[in-house]
Amino acid sequence: MAGTISERLRLTPEVADALRDNRAVVALESTLISHGLPYPQNLEVATASESAVRDSGAVPATVAIHAGSILVGVEPADLEALAEAPNGSVRKAARPSLAAALADDGWAATTVSATMIAAHAAGIRTFATGGIGGVHRGALGMAGSGDPATFDISSDLEELARTPMAVVCAGPKSILDVPLTLEYLETRGVPVVAVGQSEVPGFFARSSGVAAPVAVDDAAAAAGIAATHLALGLDSAVLLCVPVPDESALPEDVARDAIEQALAEAEWAAIRGPALTPWLLARVGAITQGASIHANVALIVNDARVAGRIASLLPAPEP
Numbered sequence: 471m472a473g474t475i476s477e478r479l480r481l482t483p484e485v486a487d488a489l490r491d492n493r494a495v496v497a498l499e500s501t502l503i504s505h506g507l508p509y510p511q512n513l514e515v516a517t518a519s520e521s522a523v524r525d526s527g528a529v530p531a532t533v534a535i536h537a538g539s540i541l542v543g544v545e546p547a548d549l550e551a552l553a554e555a556p557n558g559s560v561r562k563a564a565r566p567s568l569a570a571a572l573a574d575d576g577w578a579a580t581t582v583s584a585t586m587i588a589a590h591a592a593g594i595r596t597f598a599t600g601g602i603g604g605v606h607r608g609a610l611g612m613a614g615s616g617d618p619a620t621f622d623i624s625s626d627l628e629e630l631a632r633t634p635m636a637v638v639c640a641g642p643k644s645i646l647d648v649p650l651t652l653e654y655l656e657t658r659g660v661p662v663v664a665v666g667q668s669e670v671p672g673f674f675a676r677s678s679g680v681a682a683p684v685a686v687d688d689a690a691a692a693a694g695i696a697a698t699h700l701a702l703g704l705d706s707a708v709l710l711c712v713p714v715p716d717e718s719a720l721p722e723d724v725a726r727d728a729i730e731q732a733l734a735e736a737e738w739a740a741i742r743g744p745a746l747t748p749w750l751l752a753r754v755g756a757i758t759q760g761a762s763i764h765a766n767v768a769l770i771v772n773d774a775r776v777a778g779r780i781a782s783l784l785p786a787p788e789p
Contacts, residue, residue, distance in 0.1 A: 475540070475587060478538065478540050478572060479540050479588065479592055480539045480541050481531075481542045481543055482531075482541075482542070482544070482545060484529055485529060485531045485543035485592070493529060494778070494784070495528060495529045495530075495531050495594045495595075496528045496529070496596045496777045497532075497588070497592075497594045497597040497598070498516070498523070498530055498531065498585070498598055498774060499532075499579075499581060499584075499597075500532055500533060500544070500552065500579040500580050501579040502770060503515075503552055503553050503579060504552060504553075504560040505560070505562055507763075507767070509553050509554055510553070516532060516549060516553065517549070518771045518774075519532075519598070519770055519774040520532065522772075522775035523598070523774050525775065525778070526779045526782060527778060527782040528777075528781040528782050530543075530774070531589070531592070531594060532549065533580045533584070533585045533589060534578070535572060535580060535584075536552075536577050537575050538572050538574075539572075540572070542588055542589070542594070552577055552579070559576065560576070560578060561574060561577070561579070562744075563579065563580050565583040565584060565587060565628070565629060568584050568587065581625075581626070582597075582599055582624075582626040582630075585599070586630075587629070587633065589635065590633050590634070594635075595635055595781070595787065596635065596696075596777050596780055597638070597777070598638045598639070598776075599637065599638070599639050599770075600639065600673075600770045600773065601639055601640050601641060601769075602624070602626045602651075603624025603643065604623070604626065604627055604642040604643070604647070604650075604651030604654065605622075605624075605627070605647045605651045605653075606624075606646055607646065607647045608622070608647075609621055609622045609623055609647065622743070627654050627655060627658065628658070630709060631655075631659060631660055631706050631707075632706065633705075633706075633707055634699075634704070634705055634706060636693075636707070636784070637709050637710065638710045638773050639709065639712070640671050640673050640711065640712060641670050641671035641672060641673050641711045641713075642670075643751075644672050644673040644674055644725060645750045645751070648678050652680065652683070655709065659706045660706050660709055661684060661699060661708045661709065662682060662684065662709045663682065663684045663685070663692055663708065664684070664685045664713075665685075665686055665687075665689060665691075665692045665711060665776070666712070667685065667713060668681060668685045671711050671712065671713040671714065673714070673725075674719070674720045674762045674765045675720050675721065675726075675765075676713045676719045677722060682711065689776050689780050693779075693783035695708060695710075696784065697785055700784075712769075712773055714768055715768050715769070715772050718764055718769070720758065720761055720765055724761070725754075725762070728754045728758050728762065729754055731753075731757055732750050733750065736750055751766070
């Protein structure tokens with residue numbers, strides 16, 4: 471089957487009706503289901519995220535790919551099929567791999583970039599995810615170390631620079647070089663806004679120790695900035711960073727030490743490229759005896775809840 475992105479979209483009736491009536495819709499990615507958590511925890515988190523969006527007054531639209539179509543909204547039976555799929559049977563779709571995923575007959579889960587592409591094509595303006603990808607440590611080399619630059623930079627950042635959308639997350643994944651990720655986003659014209667605190671959230675921890683370029687008190691203020699940014703037609707996303715709930719957060723020193731240990735072990739084992747992020751997240755989970763996984767689950771659901779509020783506060787798009 472050939473066709474443009476828009477021609478390949480398959481919206482559930484619930485999502486289609488909400489968009490037609492100018493009601494709030496929040497896109498949700500699906501890689502956390504296929505590549506982030508084991509069954510049945512992956513299904514539980516996906517379901518909880520959808521419920522959190524609904525509780526906030528919006529309609530959830532989990533995005534995935536199946537048999538050459540882009541599903542915007544996944545029915546419960548399909549959500550379970552995706553969650554139960556054997557390891558290695560589900561592709562991971564980002565902008566560079568989107569065509570290959572659509573040319574395949576099976577399932578593919580959408581990353582930040584692929585979810586944003588699909589959501590924007592469907593007319594959805596708000597997207598919730600756990601944490602964005604970014605500039606990996608060592609991507610630009612280490613001064614004086616002699617180590618070559620890896621140029622390992624997530625396609626998430628380019629998508630944020632080219633697709634207008636309000637993106638709610640818990641900050642860049644803390645295994646990354648957070649300051650360089652923020653520099654990259656600034657260069658590409660992506661506003662980064664911390665919600666409820668002055669520092670960029672630290673994913674597993676409440677804070678990264680890095681000052682946010684912009685800080686606001688609450689979701690209403692964040693929605694105001696998002697509405698203004700989208701109305702200006704600047705053709706980039708606005709990144710709204712919400713800290714993990716306090717009761718589930720790791721202490722900053724615990725998160726930092728676990729990440730440093732995992733990074734050192736990954737270097738020793740020569741783990742690089744697409745395998746690096748999932749390996750690091752799993753290893754941090756083992757080092758923290760599951761505490762980071764608990765934090766990850768909590769922040770995913772919380773981001774969906776806050777995104778629902780923000781989507782509900784955005785004015786209806788101009789006809």
